[in-house]
Amino acid sequence: MPRPRKPASPFRYFNSSPEVIRLVVMMYVRFPLSLRNVEDLLFERGIGICHETVRMWWNRFGPMFAGNIRRQRVSRMRGFRHWRWHLDEMYVKLNGEMVYLWRAVDHKGEILESYITRTRDKDAALTFMKKALKRHGKPEAITTDGLRSYRAAINTLGNADKQEIGRWANNRVENSHLPFRRRERAMLRFRRMKTLQKFASVHANVHNHFNLDRHLVDRQTYKERRSAALAEWRTVAS
Numbered sequence: 001m002p003r004p005r006k007p008a009s010p011f012r013y014f015n016s017s018p019e020v021i022r023l024v025v026m027m028y029v030r031f032p033l034s035l036r037n038v039e040d041l042l043f044e045r046g047i048g049i050c051h052e053t054v055r056m057w058w059n060r061f062g063p064m065f066a067g068n069i070r071r072q073r074v075s076r077m078r079g080f081r082h083w084r085w086h087l088d089e090m091y092v093k094l095n096g097e098m099v100y101l102w103r104a105v106d107h108k109g110e111i112l113e114s115y116i117t118r119t120r121d122k123d124a125a126l127t128f129m130k131k132a133l134k135r136h137g138k139p140e141a142i143t144t145d146g147l148r149s150y151r152a153a154i155n156t157l158g159n160a161d162k163q164e165i166g167r168w169a170n171n172r173v174e175n176s177h178l179p180f181r182r183r184e185r186a187m188l189r190f191r192r193m194k195t196l197q198k199f200a201s202v203h204a205n206v207h208n209h210f211n212l213d214r215h216l217v218d219r220q221t222y223k224e225r226r227s228a229a230l231a232e233w234r235t236v237a238s
Contacts, residue, residue, distance in 0.1 A: 022237045032186035066205035068236040085139040086173035102128040105173040111204035125153035
């Protein structure tokens with residue numbers, strides 16, 4: 001019988017090695033660096049690439065790496081008991097126009113879903129929640145702020161008994177906005193909805209992967225977790 005063919009490498013048409021491409025994507029998405037910052041840092045390491053190459057690589061490989069990370073985490077978390085979600089929306093400027101980034105975060109602080117809309121009414125909340133439920137399954141409880149769009153959407157889905165509203169109950173998702181805000185400032189805002197949606201999704205998954213709760217563990221445990229995260233990154237981004 002003929003042997004099954006190996007899947008073609010996504011790096012096969014690029015002169016640079018996969019290790020360099022993985023490093024470039026990680027540096028640009030994970031840290032608050034501009035395209036030219038990444039170019040200069042790589043030049044110090046003896047790697048000469050243009051900032052437009054950095055842009056092309058994260059657009060080409062970022063969604064693929066993020067998808068691999070997301071699939072692994074979704075398979076681990078499905079069916080998890082006592083799973084609590086926190087939902088919130090934040091405004092993002094897009095060419096001077098206000099759009100909204102909806103986010104679902106679990107009780108561990110991992111970003112489950114990111115979704116961009118121009119409004120924050122019932123239809124937008126319902127579309128966002130359907131997308132999150134389809135991909136991740138049903139949580140035990142859903143914590144939101146007082147926005148009435150959440151109540152209307154949750155009632156439509158028949159999960160009114162799962163909603164919880166509290167004054168400080170949603171701090172988990174409020175704090176999760178901070179890394180994206182820092183990244184947004186470094187990128188000098190966004191210009192297109194498609195780019196914003198892509199980057200928000202990629203950034204969320206990469207941030208989840210390297211979010212090691214440094215402030216909650218000792219130095220040795222943190223170093224072990226960091227080494228494990230980097231080793232896993234090389235695997236999922238291979």
